[in-house]
Structure formats: C-alpha cells, structure tokens
Amino acid sequence: MELPFAESWKIKMIEPLRQSSREEREEWLKKAHYNVFQLRADQVYIDLLTDSGTGAMSDRQWAALMMGDESYAGARSFFELKDTITRITGFEFVIPTHQGRAAENVLFSALVKAGDIVPGNSHFDTTKGHIEARKAFAVDCTVDEAKDTQLEAPFKGNVDPKKLEKVLEEHADKVPFIIVTITNNTAGGQPVSMKNLREVREIADRFGKRVIFDSARFAENAYFIKTREEGYADRSIKEICREMFALADGMTMSAKKDGLVNMGGFIATRWEDWYEAAKAYCIPFEGYLTYGGMNGRDMAALAVGLEENTEFDMLRTRIHQVEFLASLLDEYGIPYQRPAGGHAIFIDASLVLTKIPKEEFPAQTLTIELYREAGIRGCEIGYILADRDPVTRENRFGGLDFVRLAIPRRTYTDNHMRVIAAALKNVYDRRDEITRGVKIVWEAELMRHFTVKLAPAD
Ligand SMILES: Cc1ncc(COP(=O)(O)O)c(C=O)c1O
Secondary structure (H helix, E strand, O other): OOOOOOOOOOOOOOOOOOOOOHHHHHHHHHHOOOOHHHOOHHHOOEEOOOOOOOOOOOHHHHHHHHOOOOOOOOOHHHHHHHHHHHHHHOOOEEEEEOOHHHHHHHHHHHHOOOOOEEEEOOOOHHHHHHHHOOOOEEEEOEOHHHHOOOOOOOOOOOEOHHHHHHHHHHHHHHOOOEEEEOOEOOOOOEOOOHHHHHHHHHHHHHOOOOEEEEOOOHHHHHHHHHHHOOOOOOOOHHHHHHHHHOOOOEEEEEOOOOOOOOOOEEEEEOOHHHHHHHHHHHHHHOOOOOOOOOOHHHHHHHHHHHHHOOOHHHHHHHHHHHHHHHHHHHHHOOOEOOOOOOOEEEEEHHHHOOOOOHHHOHHHHHHHHHHHHHOEEOEEEOOOOOOEOOOOOOEOOOOOOEEEEEOOOOOOOHHHHHHHHHHHHHHHHOHHHOOOOEEEEEOOOOOHHHOOEEEEOO
C-alpha cells in the first residue's frame, strides 16, 4: 500500500484554543462594529485573518534567536541575513526593515513621485497605498483570466504583457519601475510563471525600465513553477528562486510570510544607486542600515526561516494543506478562486451571497457570517479593501469580492481544515436566507478596511 502524505515536521509546542458561544460572538461582533480586525484574538477560535506573521517557527529558528547579535551597527546577525538573502536571490545590497510595508515606504520614498504611474499585477493594498499616498497611480495589468474565478489555469497571477506594453507605450516617461507581486495575493494567491517573468523583463528592457518583485510569497511561487511549469520539475526550489530573481532589479519583502518569522522585512537590489537612494530614508524611518527596524535575534531567525522555506518538503507540506481545504470545499460545492492558491483559499462571495447587492459588500457579509457560525475569522479582500477611487471618491466595484481564508504556516492541523469547511458549508446551506449586507458608518481615507466601522444595512 502506498503511504499517505504527511507533514515534513512534528509538533514540539502547542497553544490552547478557546471556543465560544454564538451569543458571545454576536455581542463581540457588535462591539467590533462588524469589522473582524476589531475583534480580540481570544474571541477567535480559528484565525485565518492572515498568514502574515502568524506561522510557527522551527526549533532551529528559536535556537537562532539566542544567537542574535544586538549590536547597534555592524551586527553579525545582519551579515548572516544579508549573506542568506544574497545566496537565495543574487541581490548584493540589502536593507532590513521592520515589515513589508516599511520596505515599500523606504524604497518608494526614493523612487516614486507625484504623477508617476506604477504598472503591476494587482498591487497589494499597502503597495497601492504607498503609491497613491505619493499622488502616483497604480495600474493593474493582471491577466483577465484572474477575473474568472471558476477557470482552472496554472498561472492566474501573471502580468498581461499587452496591458503592460500599452501603459509603457503611453506613459513610459512617468513609469519609475514595474512591480510584479509573487505570488499575486490580491488575485487569490495565484502564481506568476517563469515565462511571464521573462516576458516582463523583456518589455522592461525594451523601454529601459527596472523591475521590482513584491516577494512576500516568492518561495510558494517557486513551488508552483516547479510543480506546474514545463521544464522545472527537476530543478530545486533554490535554483528556481535564483532564476526568478535574475529577472528583477530589486525586491521588497514582507518576511512575515515566506521568511517564516513573526515580524520583519527587507529591501534587496542589485543596483548601488537604488541602495544609496533608499539608505537616506531607511535611517530616519526605520533605523540604522544594519538593523533597519529589526532586532538582531529576529534577523538571525529570519536567516534560518528563509533557508528552511526554500526547501521543497516544507513548501509541499504547506501547499498540500491549502489543497486539502480546497478539496473539502469542492465536495460541498463552495465556489473559490480556482485552482487553490499558495497561502489561502479565496471564496468568491459574489457567487455565494447572490441576494446581497455589491453596495452592501457581500464578501464582508460572508466574513461576518463565518465568524458568527463558528468563531472562524477570515478577511475581506474585496470591495471594502479596494478603497475609493482617489479622484472620484466612488467605491471601486470593478474587482473581485473575496473572503480570504489565509492559512498560517505550520500552525493548524488538517482537522482544523475540516472544521473550517464544515462551518462554511453550514453558511453556504443557508445562503438564500442571508439577504441583508452591511453599510459603512465610518471609514478612513486610505486602507479603510483595517478600521472601518460597519452596521447591518437598512
Ligand atoms: C503581497 C504583499 N506585499 C506586501 C505586504 C505588506 O507586508 P507587511 O504586512 O509585512 O507590511 C503584504 C502583506 O500581507 C503582501 O501580502
């Protein structure tokens, strides 16, 4: 008999979970203004708000913490981290930052000015926020395939070369760089193929532009290239990473995802002029150049995390769990962005809550219903997160309206996946009774989803 698949690690430490009653959850929802970001974590049973900084570190990472060098300048932990990053990416210049958006803030402060246009594939919300806050514009050039959630295609995170070319033909003088997000979080954790990265490089070279990878989930992207793209099955994840990054000029990184740490980030680049320009912003915003917002011990744990998470078995274990949850949803007929992404399942709320108009935010309503049902906290990646158009101030209803169930790395078991799927099925079975969505009572101008206050629609 063939042995079944099992995790490539065993558990050394556990954290108890608390379940709650439906009455308690109803009360907590009201107090949180129907925004799950405003819940306390101990009011949540299974927390799928994000896979960012919520994973479990390995024994080797915990051991590395003890070896951290906390020197203000020139810490050994910085050089160990820098060497690891250079080995994995080929980028020589490295600036640590306290998380991914800080890397964006530092680098974009140097590169983006008012009126600029930054094309890419579904810019992540903080990336878009940092562009728009500088009165520049983020232009989404993702392939149209990503919009059809039921279409099975291997690389729905790709950049559409035609859309990118058009932006460059019309506005080349205003484009400071092209940004490619690997994997494409906003489009459902969908990967970008090596072929597509090569196409982007070719277009960029033709127009004399540089390319940045928003690399939060670069290792998962490499896993999908290995398992889905012709010609890569026999290549190691580390070889694929080197090949991917050879097609970019620099990267911003939220290390809280594929770096397997709870906090951290960095900028890395092959260009000294970018490094010099970013340096000037790192010191006032983040800290001195060899710690940039990170403890020495956190840099030490990150170096180990990057090494571990660019190994096939680690990635296979992770993606297998996401695919297992997807297989249960298939069984229950619940629609999600197909095929399952790297770090999360993205439920297509527009196909579930068909009685709720977009003005009443179906994905946010479904997020609330799932919490109400079983204390499971997902996250709306939809119309609320899309913010308003910076010029017209209208809601942006042009994109997809997802509930993202992000799976923290090495944290929950497959039995938790069964609970999540069953809770969703219960909501799905009573979907036609859910006829009232939510309305916005208060919102921030930018990145409103974190703090928005909602109430049941009239
Ligand atoms: C693709 C992508 N880029 C950037 C970020 C921002 O990183 P951080 O949360 O570390 O600031 C995230 C966070 O979720 C992300 O998913």
